[in-house]
Amino acid sequence: MSVVPAEPVESPEPAWRQRAVERSTRAAKLRAEQRVQRFLDAAQELIADKGTTDFTVQEVVERSRQSLRSFYQHFDGKHELLLALFEDALSRSATEMREKLSTVTGPLDRLKVAVDLLYDSSTPREGQQSPLFTDFAIQLLVSHPDQVATAHLPLLALFTELVEDAVKAGQAVTPRPRRTASLIMQTAMFTAQAPAAPVGAQPSRIGAEDVWEFCLGGITGAGQATGGDESGTQKVAATKKAAAKRTTAKKSAAPKGATRTKA
Amino acid sequence: MSVVPAEPVESPEPAWRQRAVERSTRAAKLRAEQRVQRFLDAAQELIADKGTTDFTVQEVVERSRQSLRSFYQHFDGKHELLLALFEDALSRSATEMREKLSTVTGPLDRLKVAVDLLYDSSTPREGQQSPLFTDFAIQLLVSHPDQVATAHLPLLALFTELVEDAVKAGQAVTPRPRRTASLIMQTAMFTAQAPAAPVGAQPSRIGAEDVWEFCLGGITGAGQATGGDESGTQKVAATKKAAAKRTTAKKSAAPKGATRTKA
DNA sequence: CGTCTGACGAGAATGCTATTCTCGCATCGA
């Protein structure tokens, strides 16, 4: 990109010195990276062990057999450490998801599988690796929304592709695939760690299936048609169009043919 | 429910004493409630002032002109205080929303307005009253999901009604209105404080409109039909049905008639 | 080879909060 052409007057030590310095530098940089990695690994272990991101910086330091001094020399703070892990995890997750998707064909199938996978990753487990998606992701959402956005980028790209493919195949419609992808992701991720109903409510947990149906067909009925009466679906679809129009144009009174599809 | 019939032998002081005690108690209880209220008010003010829930317990104490001692005598901790405010806010919000909805007719219109309102409440503002929906709600979601669920109950009830009404009017279809309502709420609330795109991405912010369209029609096209070609919508709807089936039953190859509705 | 520099370990010190504890005073009913 920018191979500086060495100013003829100001710097009488053009490239060879630079190379020398760089060689000298390289070692240090390498050592630094190793150290950073050790912190990262230690933190990862702690997260796995304790199932939280509530570990102490001290613990990280001890586990990595380094010093506080060193820690703060390499990270701006605990926050930076977690952010690093977070971005890494999401990025890794995206590629992993891509692999798993490689065996699936059909735009909608692929999208569904993606939703399932994302939902699964976002579900709080006991001993798994999740807390980066759950715990921290959420805290971060409050304090540094933009960084979350950045971290989401790889996944968002993937989902955007999936949506676009579905659209191209005529199996989906949306004016802004990126936004839709974002909405799908958010729905899946947040719903996964959703509040279970307070006490004794049967609809206890909203599952990946529910999320998918919702994303697919929303409320207007298309998604749930997994075996219902043909005519019914057709009817609702027609109604829907009108309803949407009405919502925008302000009007009322509607056909009563309640058309549920399932029991 | 349980007017204890006064055991003949064990307690020779049946009702008069109880009444006396109760009279004596009442005053104390009343004073206690006033104190609690003062804490609550003070906290509310602080939130309004600072725009965060990051106030100190000390601050609450000072502002309410009471003592730390007293605070911890009435609350289990800062957490309880916030939780109280949170539940209150959500409950209040639900009734307020009900009022505003009273002027709107038409199931889908009502639902849409509700989504707008909820989205609006959940949007982080500078000086407004929101932080209870944003800040704290999210922290809470991590630490005490069940309490969040409880707090959401009033709103969930409202949205469930709205969805059910829409279904009854034949303007919507869903097997489990409650779940759908929950999904709609979550989508609106979380998307409102969503991460804006990292740097220079135009689709910067997902708005209430986008949320609504997504909830309404999901991805399968029904929602966006604000003026598209009749036949197109019809076609997509038909395709949709098949697609959904395929998703479940694992199959591939799809009709190519890309049918976008909007530009 | 001697020195100088910059990274590092060990750990004390600081700062911020929540939470608890200890003292007295005051209020209210008996």
Add this chain to the structure above:
DNA sequence: TCGATGCGAGAATAGCATTCTCGTCAGACG
């Protein structure tokens, strides 16, 4: 008036992140 209970004032404790101080050591450089 007496005693219990509520409460204000504020000191004490504790958990953590972050900073600072002091030596040490390895490599760079003349």
